[in-house]
Amino acid sequence: MPPSGAASEADVLVIGGGLHGSSSAFHMARRGANVVVLEADYVGRHSSGVNAGGVRTLGRPVPEIPLALMSREIWHALHDTIGDDGGFVPSGQLKIAETEAELDECRARVALLESHGFTHEKLIDRATLLELEPALAPHVTGGIWVERDGYALPFRTTASFRLAAQRLGARFFEGTPVGRIEQRGTRWFAQTPRGLFSAEKLVITAGAWAGQLAEQVGERVPVHPEGLMLMVTHRVAPFCRATLGATGRPLSFKQFDNGTVVIGGKLIGIADLDGRHGEVDFARLVRSANTVVDLFPHLRHLGVNRAWAGVEAFTDDSLPVISASRRASNLVYSFGYCGSGFQLGPGCGKLVSELVLDGEPSLPLEAFAIDRFDLTHAASTRVVSAVAH
Numbered sequence: 374m375p376p377s378g379a380a381s382e383a384d385v386l387v388i389g390g391g392l393h394g395s396s397s398a399f400h401m402a403r404r405g406a407n408v409v410v411l412e413a414d415y416v417g418r419h420s421s422g423v424n425a426g427g428v429r430t431l432g433r434p435v436p437e438i439p440l441a442l443m444s445r446e447i448w449h450a451l452h453d454t455i456g457d458d459g460g461f462v463p464s465g466q467l468k469i470a471e472t473e474a475e476l477d478e479c480r481a482r483v484a485l486l487e488s489h490g491f492t493h494e495k496l497i498d499r500a501t502l503l504e505l506e507p508a509l510a511p512h513v514t515g516g517i518w519v520e521r522d523g524y525a526l527p528f529r530t531t532a533s534f535r536l537a538a539q540r541l542g543a544r545f546f547e548g549t550p551v552g553r554i555e556q557r558g559t560r561w562f563a564q565t566p567r568g569l570f571s572a573e574k575l576v577i578t579a580g581a582w583a584g585q586l587a588e589q590v591g592e593r594v595p596v597h598p599e600g601l602m603l604m605v606t607h608r609v610a611p612f613c614r615a616t617l618g619a620t621g622r623p624l625s626f627k628q629f630d631n632g633t634v635v636i637g638g639k640l641i642g643i644a645d646l647d648g649r650h651g652e653v654d655f656a657r658l659v660r661s662a663n664t665v666v667d668l669f670p671h672l673r674h675l676g677v678n679r680a681w682a683g684v685e686a687f688t689d690d691s692l693p694v695i696s697a698s699r700r701a702s703n704l705v706y707s708f709g710y711c712g713s714g715f716q717l718g719p720g721c722g723k724l725v726s727e728l729v730l731d732g733e734p735s736l737p738l739e740a741f742a743i744d745r746f747d748l749t750h751a752a753s754t755r756v757v758s759a760v761a762h
């Protein structure tokens with residue numbers, strides 16, 4: 374079926390209006406591409422609009438670090454780049470050790486990064502930690518400090534990328550779920566309730582739903598959804614400046630200027646992919662609240678105001694897929710950010726624009742190739758058959 378009109382045609386179709394879709398659209402539109410973004414719900418409805426806002430290079434898997442450092446530079450220049458700073462506060466991020474063994478872990482981590490040439494994570498002792506955050510409980514032993522990390526407002530950031538892309542001519546269609554995708558000749562077609570959209574190039578940034586679209590092209594990715602939870606407390610007098618995580622237990626913690634405290638840290642609730650929503654598991658939230666009270670005993674009577682869960686995509690090796698398709702031409706994927714994709718959004722959108730428009734990214738992306746899971750499978754099959762012989 375031919376496309377039904379000019380509004381349905383573009384140079385590039387982007388499926389998914391989260392931060393990664395909006396940032397990719399912005400970076401491509403900036404380079405003159407005619408971009409259409411198709412979003413099933415509304416822009417920022419899922420992970421990108423409801424996350425903890427952590428802008429964190431700290432604690433990244435080594436292959437992600439160059440991407441995170443590149444993205445961080447965009448964060449620091451966000452206002453000049455997209456006309457809004459997304460509420461970015463360069464508060465610094467701390468990873469707290471609570472025992473000597475955890476401090477040894479931090480020491481080993483910093484040494485590992487230094488052996489790869491990365492010096493952004495600094496080991497700090499107990500005195501420095503307490504100087505940075507005097508309200509912490511006295512049992513802490515030290516940790517890791519990254520000064521140029523921080524936090525931002527997720528929905529505002531995603532909306533700002535969308536608006537910046539729109540100012541450059543990108544068109545966003547909300548309430549437009551894509552069903553079938555198909556490449557015919559030199560064009561991609563995306564079927565939606567609004568009709569058929571078509572373009573020469575296709576970008577899939579559909580978060581937890583991206584695996585279903587990749588499967589249509591015959592590319593199976595071990596990706597599954599999780600409902601990640603957050604809670605927000607009542608307001609309390611300022612006591613904490615940095616964004617905090619812990620070494621021995623899951624935690625992500627920050628106090629906003631308005632006094633509320635946002636508490637998360639990959640807390641797993643319930644993900645309903647078909648229903649397109651996440652649900653809170655209150656019993657699990659309690660564990661996290663206990664961690665916070667251990668670290669900041671003065672918060673033990675602070676009430677929780679609200680809690681929610683967002684649906685996020687997790688891969689089997691905890692790395693995203695940022696890759697050209699290995700099966701079809703003019704198709705690029707960017708999804709599976711495993712609970713840490715907010716910080717990467719500004720930078721990965723740029724890398725996607727390079728993959729789409731130049732065919733070559735400015736940073737190596739082999740670790741994020743879509744076929745790495747087949748290769749792992751093939752390699753383990755080879756090992757098994759070698760052992761058998």
Ligand SMILES: Cc1cc2nc3c(=O)[nH]c(=O)nc-3n(C[C@H](O)[C@H](O)[C@H](O)COP(=O)(O)OP(=O)(O)OC[C@H]3O[C@@H](n4cnc5c(N)ncnc54)[C@H](O)[C@@H]3O)c2cc1C
Binds near residue numbers: 411416429551685709
């Ligand atoms: C509670 C929580 C806390 C988090 N905290 C942090 C943090 O502190 N720091 C950090 O870096 N990261 C954090 N993350 C992770 C981060 O939010 C995500 O990695 C990131 O937002 C993923 O962005 P995305 O654009 O890939 O996906 P999404 O935001 O999920 O966007 C994908 C979009 O695609 C749309 N879509 C799907 N299928 C279709 C279709 N067929 N047709 C049209 N549209 C479709 C969806 O409706 C959705 O809007 C957190 C996530 C959660 C849930």
